[in-house]
Amino acid sequence: MAKITSPLLLYERNCYTMNINSLKRGFKDGIPIGLGYFAVAFSLGIVAVSAGISPFQGFITSLLVNASAGENAAFIAIRESVPYLQMAMIMIVSNMRYILMSFALSQKINPKENFIHRLILGFFLTDEYFALAISQDGYLDPYYSYGAFLFAVPCWATGTALGIMMGNILPSRITSALSVALYAMFMAIFIPPAKKDRNIAILIVICFISSYLVYKFTSISSSLSVIILTILISCLAALLMPRKEEKHE
């Protein structure tokens, strides 16, 4: 076979093309996300009712905003009829962690990948998707991500609408059981690397302790605490436990 020398061919090789298997793989990994979304969206729906939001409006909001803590804060703000500018401020504060995640994710996308993928992936960037994305080896396959969105995003939007319509019908035993789904998924992602990298294991213990202390002894909101602790602990980790330089992923 001829050696691939054309820069164009190399370019083709480095990027992901539309692939049904990637979509399927993503779809399957999107199921636990959708499951967790559904439970959270349901409880979110109950908050939305108190703000006078219709199932349709809830559906649209969830489709366009895609954020649990952010939407929760926003619904409460709507209930209080805050000015629009204040609404924008609330969104910035309660979602500031996405700036960090987006920054981290920028390094997971092949620089040669079509720019449009960044615009789409950014739109769907949630805690759960971020967790899924960083669990992938090497550069991120956009189509794998789209597969995950295909299942998870409709769950989120319909969950919100259904929560508004009948939030109190689902037995509390069920919502209680479903409410751990997101955290279970997070654990399935951040625990396994701790096996290989002892620094990460130490870090997780430190995070658990400091997160608990902040929750217990301060009145900092959880969204603010996530961003402050993430910057602080990650900086310290980078300073105190620098990694041996590896080959670029």
Added chain:
Amino acid sequence: MNNNIYIYILVMSITIYLIRVLPLTIVRIPIENKFIRDFLYYVPYVTLSIMSFPAIIYATNNIISGLIALIIGIIASYKQLGLFKVTVICCVTVFIVELFI
């Protein structure tokens, strides 16, 4: 107030989209700085563990079921059962534990 809601939704979605997409689109080259690389390497693990704990134990109807789900979840994750199995195991754990308390 009804017609305001759509403007609210517009403000919300534009603000959050900018937050999410700006770093992703501005930073398009691999970062060479060692400190920033290490920082970004640790960010995901740090942020996910902070979001999970103590939130998981207060998410359920009962702290005990949440705590047991946490422990079972850590063990299942350590055994690398994968996203879906770990999630189902934790949900079922909470459901069963809450049958007894």
